[in-house]
Amino acid sequence: MRAAQGTGFVAGNEYRGRGQAFRALDPATGDTTGPEFTTCEPDEVAEAAKLAWTAFETNRERPERWQAPLLREIASRLGDAREAVLATARAETGISSARLEGELARTRNQLLGFADVVEREAFGEPVHDEADPEATPPRPDLRRVLIPIGPVAVFGASNFPLAFSVAGGDTAAALAAGCPVLVKAHPSHPGTSELVGACVAEAVAACGLHPGTFALLQGAGNETGSALVTAPEVRAVGFTGSFGGGRALTALAAERPRPIPVFAEMGSLNPMFVTAAVARERLDSVVQGFVTSMTFGAGQLCTKPGVVLTTEGREFATRAAALLDEVEPGILLNQATKDAFEAGTRISGVEVLTKPCTETGEGLRAAPVLVLATLADLRREPALLEEHFGPFAVVVDLDSEDDFAEAASLLPGSLTATVHSEPEDHERLGPLVFELVELAGRIVHNGYPTGVSVSGAQTHGGPFPASSDSAHTSVGWTAIRRFQRPVTFQDVPETLLPPVLRTALLFKEEQ
């Protein structure tokens, strides 16, 4: 079984960049781990992008739906590499083995699910309008199908080394669309990226696809990613990460001679509204569920519930703090996350209910922090309305449930919004649900926002600043749409179309 050797992949081969060397850190100990990696310089990225374009041109001449076997082959190879991948990811991220096992299963199922989607009759959303020479004006024969947009740049996420990284959701969706993928590995887990990258590169070869179909580019700083986003051959960008990172990439993409879309998922506050009736009926259970959700993955999930709004704020926060004080300090992913957490969660003028924790043990750890605030604080202090990546949350103690709507109106766009309510509350909460629909891409009832099912009905995306484009999801089958564009064929005879485009001529649906 392969162990990490300090490489990326270009043209199907192991590849070391000529730039700056770097190593991963084990956040559980603070020591370096794994081999030395090197950064891909801009000209090396440019070469990989050119190759991706060649692959795009080559693959589109294959028989249609070639993507499905590739996705299945990657899933199979990930299964074979399971042990090394999990051990390396554990060392590079400090994420628990149990969570990594779940994440690997999710990653493989995601690839298999996308493969099935590619083989559905409705793939590419074909529409056929037959010619109508009697119409005024006469209508030609029109066939519309979604085609792949071209090479896609994917940025690995620090907090999901598998499910949102090299063979994660963005890569799976882009490959499913038929797009070559150029991954910029996250520098916090280069070894995990290499092992997963090897599975993808080998799967590409095993399926007989052009080796430019996939590249894995290692890099310590921003220059590798910048070169990727500005490469003329790249047609779209998938990104999961910080607000600052997402905005920088969006600006870079907009300044290109030919602008391209950036699908950036930039983190989220994920408000949770709890009614007084719920507090009466089952406060302990909701507090327990909230604490579990808030501290899952040391609070480093983009769906972490970051703010609770309830008239029973003090009681909720007191009980939650008591539970949080018993939670072991969680391992943060890297030094930058730890620094940002420590700086960002010192917020003036709010009451900290969790016990101060000075001894977090070795490595990059942080104990949970819960603060109690008022609606007035929310109006006053912007830091309360920002995501703080890590085990931090705010409970807002409201005077009345009439304040739900105003509180919602203060909140920024989120991936999710959660309501805990009892049947007696429902009629009254209609207006709040409307506010929340304007605020978030997923509305959760009597549950918790962490845990994002990969399926056709999922939306993982929300109004700005949660996503750069709220018309799309980055999880679930419709995530493929980000990497497709429609083309209509007017009176084009089948013989004139190369194989993959004949899809447009095969369907029976009419409109």
Place this chain on the structure above:
Amino acid sequence: MRAAQGTGFVAGNEYRGRGQAFRALDPATGDTTGPEFTTCEPDEVAEAAKLAWTAFETNRERPERWQAPLLREIASRLGDAREAVLATARAETGISSARLEGELARTRNQLLGFADVVEREAFGEPVHDEADPEATPPRPDLRRVLIPIGPVAVFGASNFPLAFSVAGGDTAAALAAGCPVLVKAHPSHPGTSELVGACVAEAVAACGLHPGTFALLQGAGNETGSALVTAPEVRAVGFTGSFGGGRALTALAAERPRPIPVFAEMGSLNPMFVTAAVARERLDSVVQGFVTSMTFGAGQLCTKPGVVLTTEGREFATRAAALLDEVEPGILLNQATKDAFEAGTRISGVEVLTKPCTETGEGLRAAPVLVLATLADLRREPALLEEHFGPFAVVVDLDSEDDFAEAASLLPGSLTATVHSEPEDHERLGPLVFELVELAGRIVHNGYPTGVSVSGAQTHGGPFPASSDSAHTSVGWTAIRRFQRPVTFQDVPETLLPPVLRTALLFKEEQ
């Protein structure tokens, strides 16, 4: 029957802005026509946008699919206002009565077609994944539906005073999505805009909808539109016009604290490839078709074939020039179009085959101009690769059909690409078709690009710079998607959802 009185519409009432006065010009005579209009100042636009948000909040509490009767009511009132609308549009644009009649029919059919789409079971693309408690991890009940994005700003186009203006494609698609619409009237046809706006405002009232559902803002300069694009309540922009205009709006929208998408359709070169076999078989017929298409609407259509590529270039151009010399000078829409046409079509180093025309008659007229160029010219001269709005086209004389691919690679993104070929050509042309699919949103075979059917299979949009976002179309039923975003409801009970959102709970499809 209403005659134009110099107003727009805000809050359901006739409305005159406090800003600069202006009048329309009859381009056929060069004289002013119709009453005086006044410009809406930024604070007046801001008020209209606030009202649109209130309408958005009010309308979403209505029973679902309320949009369909509204769209049908607008179509009906447009029919009643037919005579005044056509006469006013004729005076303000110089477009022929026959073309305006066709455009009105198209506009009405478009509204009726969108109404039907709203009533389809598949509207909103509902997907339901039932809960699966046995899955690892357990899956909640998930229901996904597309909801309206919020108030939409629509910019009227100079060249389609009906079909791409006040009640045109963008407005119909946005209303169909359930979004209030704020139209910035094109200052070249304010009277036409007023008459059509009256139909929409009256239809909104007749359907009992909130009066903020529609506003028509008149304005001579850029400030009205800028205020519209930067209004916090506006959630998306639909624009058809120049590259400069589209880019300015896109930049403005990206700089907002909360960026919004701009769906800009910015014009197009629309290449037409003609094989030698076609020239042998039916050159006269293709030349005639080309000349008709190129001069339709005085060449002021975004789908005008602007460049022909063929090994029979000189013969094609000579025969076309002979026909074009017989075509009467067409009326240009306004002074800015005439100035741009005269300046832009003086291109050095190419042969002009049409006769110089010094006497074009009164008003804003231009005679057709056809130039002959080589592949080397195309490489050298950027002006040959730009759209020149008006009756201008380039014929590129190629040495060999092996040059088709290189010629295609030089061309910018277009709305359409056309191929004229004979069966004997087909096998050889596969690679060209691939190039064209990367270049355009619609591929036309043995036809002409002007004339865009409004239907489900249509794509009117293409790679940059033809459109700002090639993932969408601005014509046809799927144009609605520009103004929708997905929301997923996780375990949300029906009683908690206000009526319009219960759509998400009604469908039977599974995924």
